[in-house]
Amino acid sequence: MPQYDYDLFVIGAGSGGVRAARLAGRAGAKVAIAEQVQIGGTCVLRGCVPKKFFVYASEFSQAFRDAKGFGWTVDWARFDWPTLRDAVQNEVNRLSGIYATNLGAAGVEMIDDRVVVIDPHTVRLTREGRSVTAERILVATGGHTTRPTTIKGQELGITSTDAFVLEALPSSIVIAGGGYIAVEFATIFSGLGVDTTIVYRGERILRGFDHDVRAHVQADLQRTGVNIICGSTIEDVSGLSHGKKLVTLSNSMKLETDQLMWAIGREPNTANMGLESAGVRLTERGAIAVDAYSRSSVPSIWAIGDVTDRVNLTPVAIREAVAFVETEFHGRPLAFDHADIASAVFSRPPIGAVGLTEEQARAKGHKLKIFRTNFRPMKHIVAGNDQRVLMKMIVDAASDRVLGVHIAGVDSPEQIQLAAIAVKAGLTKAQWDLTCAVHPTGAEELVLMGEP
Ligand code: FAD
Numbered sequence: 001m002p003q004y005d006y007d008l009f010v011i012g013a014g015s016g017g018v019r020a021a022r023l024a025g026r027a028g029a030k031v032a033i034a035e036q037v038q039i040g041g042t043c044v045l046r047g048c049v050p051k052k053f054f055v056y057a058s059e060f061s062q063a064f065r066d067a068k069g070f071g072w073t074v075d076w077a078r079f080d081w082p083t084l085r086d087a088v089q090n091e092v093n094r095l096s097g098i099y100a101t102n103l104g105a106a107g108v109e110m111i112d113d114r115v116v117v118i119d120p121h122t123v124r125l126t127r128e129g130r131s132v133t134a135e136r137i138l139v140a141t142g143g144h145t146t147r148p149t150t151i152k153g154q155e156l157g158i159t160s161t162d163a164f165v166l167e168a169l170p171s172s173i174v175i176a177g178g179g180y181i182a183v184e185f186a187t188i189f190s191g192l193g194v195d196t197t198i199v200y201r202g203e204r205i206l207r208g209f210d211h212d213v214r215a216h217v218q219a220d221l222q223r224t225g226v227n228i229i230c231g232s233t234i235e236d237v238s239g240l241s242h243g244k245k246l247v248t249l250s251n252s253m254k255l256e257t258d259q260l261m262w263a264i265g266r267e268p269n270t271a272n273m274g275l276e277s278a279g280v281r282l283t284e285r286g287a288i289a290v291d292a293y294s295r296s297s298v299p300s301i302w303a304i305g306d307v308t309d310r311v312n313l314t315p316v317a318i319r320e321a322v323a324f325v326e327t328e329f330h331g332r333p334l335a336f337d338h339a340d341i342a343s344a345v346f347s348r349p350p351i352g353a354v355g356l357t358e359e360q361a362r363a364k365g366h367k368l369k370i371f372r373t374n375f376r377p378m379k380h381i382v383a384g385n386d387q388r389v390l391m392k393m394i395v396d397a398a399s400d401r402v403l404g405v406h407i408a409g410v411d412s413p414e415q416i417q418l419a420a421i422a423v424k425a426g427l428t429k430a431q432w433d434l435t436c437a438v439h440p441t442g443a444e445e446l447v448l449m450g451e452p
Pocket of ligand 1: 011012013014015016017034035036037038040041042043044046047048049051113114115116140141142143160181269273304305306307312313314315317
């Protein structure tokens with residue numbers, strides 16, 4: 001008789017949980033995965049995937065303007081919100097179905113329930129009202145959007161989760177926050193013709209990215225009509241007629257808006273889950289504290305993905321899942337290396353970034369050579385589009401190693417994936433320069449930056 005009901009019980013069927021369950025199932029383990037909402041999690045249902053579709057939709061307005069420079073007439077262009085919203089919902093539901101099929105094919109039992117931890121080897125299915133045991137428990141419960149609960153009238157605003165399923169496209173929107181989700185939604189809404197305002201408490205949007213990139217994107221969003229109010233917060237929200245809202249800022253400014261969106265950060269899903277009483281240590285931010293192998297303070301409980309608040313990105317949750325299964329089900333201890341993870345912001349223009357920013361490299365004591373180029377891409381010249389590309393390379397002066405690459409410009413999320421291979425491999429600037437350019441492209445500038 002086996003001692004436990006399952007070899008592995010996974011809580012949360014998002015990017016990390018699904019990958020871990022599938023791989024462990026394929027390795028022959030008896031696995032169950034529980035999901036309280038819908039299989040797929042944040043990325044598939046209310047994050048990366050629907051967001052990217054919305055970004056694509058928002059880019060057509062500029063593409064139609066650009067087309068005129070190339071001889072096209074597109075006077076008939078109209079946008080229909082329900083068509084986009086419903087097509088995206090259909091697609092994410094299709095993807096959710098594929099995830100479920102793949103789990104089934106790996107022999108994983110899927111449980112539609114909210115689960116809490118009872119002790120190091122027991123979880124409780126709260127709707128079914130029964131408990132099951134497992135040799136290992138993997139917590140992959142992700143995170144959730146937050147609201148400023150102390151602000152009067154905050155409930156009149158929406159979050160990113162609501163934005164994907166709005167009944168109608170607003171005529172105007174105020175977005176509170178300056179992180180990548182706020183900036184991406186400002187890009188989306190303004191591209192779809194919505195009068196868009198960002199209100200951010202910091203002095204410049206996109207904290208954590210390289211300062212030149214932040215300035216470049218902020219200036220371009222402003223150039224293309226996004227109103228950005230920095231150094232200010234929302235203090236009060238009140239309802240007006242026809243669903244409109246009056247938003248009062250800390251600088252006394254009052255904004256009348258059709259819609260208000262909170263994009264002020266996300267928090268790990270650890271509340272009311274029985275974790276602390278089972279002995280699982282949480283960080284100050286409420287995330288599960290784990291070691292390099294994603295093991296919590298309880299030896300039989302692991303945690304991966306956003307609930308650990310390390311680097312909150314889908315590919316990271318997936319790699320942590322892979323490392324966990326390698327370690328526990330294949331006997332090959334593997335710790336995922338969180339250094340030099342590339343990331344993208346689908347803003348206008350988009351950002352691709354990998355490695356250290358100039359500020360981080362200086363703080364670490366590196367003497368630097370900074371290579372920078374700023375140009376108007378070929379296509380934009382004939383289109384009459386003033387958007388420019390900024391590329392910046394951070395190089396350690398002593399070793400010549402490229403420590404970071406930061407691009408703000410068209411196609412940069414695609415370019416950075418390849419640049420990330422070279423940064424992760426620790427190549428020197430001289431090695432980058434040995435690479436022959438591909439002409440005519442924007443990316444060729446990455447191997448042509450001659451003078452620091
Ligand atoms: P999740 O995908 O959040 O999955 C956790 C699952 O656990 C959820 O389905 C939840 O319902 C379930 N759950 C929670 N508690 C319980 C419980 N007690 N019992 C049962 N089930 C439970 N990342 C990128 O890499 N690129 C992007 O472009 C990007 N864009 C994003 C845009 C937005 C608007 C948002 C919000 C996020 C974005 N992210 C992006 C981040 C990415 O979505 C997350 O990093 C990723 O989904 C984390 O995966 P996870 O498995 O840790 O958690």
